[in-house]
Amino acid sequence: MTLTDAWVKAADSGMTGEFGVLTNSGDEEVTIVGGSSPAAGVVELHEVADGQMKAIDGGFVVPAGGTLTLEPGGYHVMLMQLTGPIAPGDEVTTTLECSTGGSFEVVATAKEFAGGNEEYVGGGMGGMDDMNGASQMPSMDGSQPAG
Amino acid sequence: MTEPGDNGSASGFSRRRLLLGGAAIGGSAALVGAAAGAAVATSVNQRDQQPGDSGTGALGESTVDPYGPHQAGIATPAQASAAIASFSLRPGSSRTDLVKLMKLLSDDIERLAAGEPALADPVPELAAVPANLTVTVGFGPGVFSLDGLAPYRPEWLVDLPVFAGDEIDPAFTGGDILVQICSDDPLTVGHTLRVVSNDAAAFTTTRWIQQGFHNAPGALPSGTVGRNLFGQVDGIVNPTPGTADFDEVVWSDAPAWLVGGTGMVVRRVEFELETWTQLDRAGREEIIGRNLSDGAPLSGGTPESQVDLDAVDERGLSVIAPTAHARLAAPTNPRERILRRPYNFGTGVAGDAGQIFVAFAADPAEQFVGIQRRLAESDLLNTWVTYTGSAIAAVPPGFSPGGWIGETLLEA
Ligand code: HEM
Numbered sequence: 001m002t003l004t005d006a007w008v009k010a011a012d013s014g015m016t017g018e019f020g021v022l023t024n025s026g027d028e029e030v031t032i033v034g035g036s037s038p039a040a041g042v043v044e045l046h047e048v049a050d051g052q053m054k055a056i057d058g059g060f061v062v063p064a065g066g067t068l069t070l071e072p073g074g075y076h077v078m079l080m081q082l083t084g085p086i087a088p089g090d091e092v093t094t095t096l097e098c099s100t101g102g103s104f105e106v107v108a109t110a111k112e113f114a115g116g117n118e119e120y121v122g123g124g125m126g127g128m129d130d131m132n133g134a135s136q137m138p139s140m141d142g143s144q145p146a147g
Numbered sequence: 148m149t150e151p152g153d154n155g156s157a158s159g160f161s162r163r164r165l166l167l168g169g170a171a172i173g174g175s176a177a178l179v180g181a182a183a184g185a186a187v188a189t190s191v192n193q194r195d196q197q198p199g200d201s202g203t204g205a206l207g208e209s210t211v212d213p214y215g216p217h218q219a220g221i222a223t224p225a226q227a228s229a230a231i232a233s234f235s236l237r238p239g240s241s242r243t244d245l246v247k248l249m250k251l252l253s254d255d256i257e258r259l260a261a262g263e264p265a266l267a268d269p270v271p272e273l274a275a276v277p278a279n280l281t282v283t284v285g286f287g288p289g290v291f292s293l294d295g296l297a298p299y300r301p302e303w304l305v306d307l308p309v310f311a312g313d314e315i316d317p318a319f320t321g322g323d324i325l326v327q328i329c330s331d332d333p334l335t336v337g338h339t340l341r342v343v344s345n346d347a348a349a350f351t352t353t354r355w356i357q358q359g360f361h362n363a364p365g366a367l368p369s370g371t372v373g374r375n376l377f378g379q380v381d382g383i384v385n386p387t388p389g390t391a392d393f394d395e396v397v398w399s400d401a402p403a404w405l406v407g408g409t410g411m412v413v414r415r416v417e418f419e420l421e422t423w424t425q426l427d428r429a430g431r432e433e434i435i436g437r438n439l440s441d442g443a444p445l446s447g448g449t450p451e452s453q454v455d456l457d458a459v460d461e462r463g464l465s466v467i468a469p470t471a472h473a474r475l476a477a478p479t480n481p482r483e484r485i486l487r488r489p490y491n492f493g494t495g496v497a498g499d500a501g502q503i504f505v506a507f508a509a510d511p512a513e514q515f516v517g518i519q520r521r522l523a524e525s526d527l528l529n530t531w532v533t534y535t536g537s538a539i540a541a542v543p544p545g546f547s548p549g550g551w552i553g554e555t556l557l558e559a
């Protein structure tokens with residue numbers, strides 16, 4: 001498993017998205033079920049529906065020999081409770097866990113990006129008290145997810 | 148389809164041939180029209196095949212390799228459209244910041260040159276038409292005040308002097324990072340500039356941007372030297388890429404990090420079109436030393452001929468005037484030669500027209516400054532031009548996959 005063309009939306013604080021193309025070069029379907037990163041207190045796997053993002057049930061399913069694109073407005077890895085600012089050009093390391101029990105490391109470049117501002121609904125995970133990254137992800141500003 | 152170079156006199160004629168003869172390649176609009184059997188009226192916004200263009204989109208897909216010992220956009224034949232952008236590093240910037248910026252830009256360049264979106268591309272759809280896109284990045288003198296870089300500054304890399312007659316506008320002068328973006332498609336130049344500016348924003352402020360243009364691709368028979376907004380054939384005398392001569396004029400061999408790189412000089416020049424047009428033709432030709440019809444020297448020969456500075460007429464007078472641009476610009480020593488790669492700018496109406504003069508030379512102090520001094524002092528052309536902007540940069544060598552522009556300096 002790899003995440004190619006990996007990038008992260010630069011953010012001062014709060015949370016941000018990580019994107020790229022998940023590529024499964026194996027001959028069995030793999031589901032990405034979770035992740036972790038020194039840059040974030042919490043890592044979730046998100047999807048976007050009706051302009052709102054939420055944790056995806058099950059995980060990201062990548063077919064054998066196939067790909068799954070993570071992009072703004074679609075599937076993405078959500079880095080939450082950022083441990084510090086992620087500035088353009090920074091390299092962010094994330095470990096993604098597979099249903100098979102294995103995991104792999106991704107190095108993503110932080111990029112300035114104006115989009116990807118879908119409102120976060122629920123999830124229930126922490127980090128939402130930390131939303132002053134709102135200048136980076138403005139539409140999150142108004143959301144007051146139950147923490 | 149019309150054959151390349153078939154300038155069918157009336158476009159209606161060619162269009163009919165297209166519909167009757169070769170609709171299969173004509174795009175869906177033509178097909179729909181033909182199927183309906185009607186006189187086709189497509190939207191003005193739908194680009195139909197034009198006489199002389201292949202109509203296949205091949206030019207749009209055409210790419211220039213961004214990799215190699217030299218950056219692209221220097222030896223590359225000048226594309227139709229350009230933008231030169233100048234950025235100032237934010238106060239307090241570190242060498243690490245510059246490394247990050249150069250890695251980001253190099254990644255953008257690799258992708259966009261291949262017709263693929265940049266990472267985090269704000270409009271990925273606009274990346275699909277590279278049309279020979281090149282992006283060339285240079286370091287202005289200011290870069291060398293970053294931690295530890297001072298010893299690596301090439302001696303010639305200092306702000307250009309203010310030359311006699313210069314009316315320098317700070318709004319078009321200087322900069323720490325110069326980026327030259329060229330493509331045969333102006334929309335692509337715009338998109339690339341946006342991507343570059345987005346990535347530069349965290350590290351720099353934009354100092355100035357100057358757009359430029361030449362004839363549309365395919366508008367002139369290949370190999371034709373284009374004209375500037377004065378109507379002069381401009382760009383005849385230039386080293387030929389791929390020759391030892393070109394390599395010697397253009398590619399730097401010192402300092403070590405700059406081997407395979409070059410020096411870049413930008414001069415923004417405004418044209419006084421109104422008064423220029425008031426001159427008679429002979430006067431306009433004398434000012435350059437070449438004729439207006441095809442650019443041949445007034446001393447005789449073909450457009451490709453060198454001007455003969457010693458030629459005299461029946462009365463014993465110099466054929467090429469003492470103040471002629473071509474005389475003053477001619478080298479006074481073998482080293483004093485440059486690669487000129489200028490673009491036209493402006494709307495083209497009087498008061499808004501000019502040339503963004505871009506030149507490349509291994510050592511601009513040795514090769515450029517002397518020419519510019521002579522021109523500044525005596526060029527008759529100065530009556531009709533005003534130099535309003537100036538910039539200089541060291542253009543690092545090229546890069547390879549996995550590498551990045553500026554590596555040889557910043558990892559030193
Ligand atoms: C002000 C705007 C300028 C215009 C409109 C202009 C126009 C021309 C034209 C029409 C020619 C003759 C045809 C050719 O060889 O391409 C020429 C030649 C040349 N120009 Fe310029 N030029 C300008 C500025 C400059 C500057 C700033 C420099 C360098 C400092 C320069 C250097 C040269 C050189 C080296 C030649 C070839 C001379 C030779 O025959 O050896 N020009 N220019």
Ligand SMILES: [Cu+2]
Nearest residue numbers: 017046053078
């Ligand atoms: Cu999310």
